[in-house]
Structures are given as C-alpha cells and as structure tokens.
Amino acid sequence: MNRVNQSTVIKEAINSCLDSGVTDKKDIYTRVVDELGVPRPTVRRVAGDLRNELLQKIIILQSGTKDVPEEDE
Numbered sequence: 374m375n376r377v378n379q380s381t382v383i384k385e386a387i388n389s390c391l392d393s394g395v396t397d398k399k400d401i402y403t404r405v406v407d408e409l410g411v412p413r414p415t416v417r418r419v420a421g422d423l424r425n426e427l428l429q430k431i432i433i434l435q436s437g438t439k440d441v442p443e444e445d446e
Contacts, residue, residue: 383411383419 386408390401398420405416 379411379415380419380422382409383416384423387416387420387423 383405386405387401390404395401395404402413402416402420405411406413
C-alpha cells in the first residue's frame with residue numbers, strides 16, 4: 374500500500390472511531406493500529422496531518438464571521 378493510499382485509509386479509520394463516539398486519543402490510535410496493522414508512529418503522523426487539514430478548513434469556514442479577529446498580512 375502506498376503512502377497516500379495508506380494515509381487515506383488511516384484517516385477514514387480515525388474518523389470512523391470519532392463517529393462511533395470514541396474520544397480518547399490513545400484508544401483511537403490503539404483501535405486503528407489493531408484494525409489496520411500499521412505502526413503506531415504512522416497513525417500518530419497521519420492523525421497530525423488530519424488535525425492540520427481540519428484546522429485549515431475551520432479557519433476558512435470561520436473567515437467572515439465577526440468572532441474571528443482578522444490576521445494582519
């Protein structure tokens with residue numbers, strides 16, 4: 374499995390855990406490692422990528438709201 378494909382599968386597994394109501398990060402990592410058989414550091418790396426992607430989307434969606442201070446360019 375190539376890295377991009379593996380990352381996509383791991384992100385889907387993480388999202389599945391979150392959708393199932395799992396809120397403990399260690400539990401999520403353990404479930405993904407057990408389910409997919411990938412190394413834990415890989416799951417942590419992909420989880421970090423997922424967090425960054427979601428934060429970027431949140432920032433985009435918050436732009437234009439009055440609650441978010443404008444950043445100086």
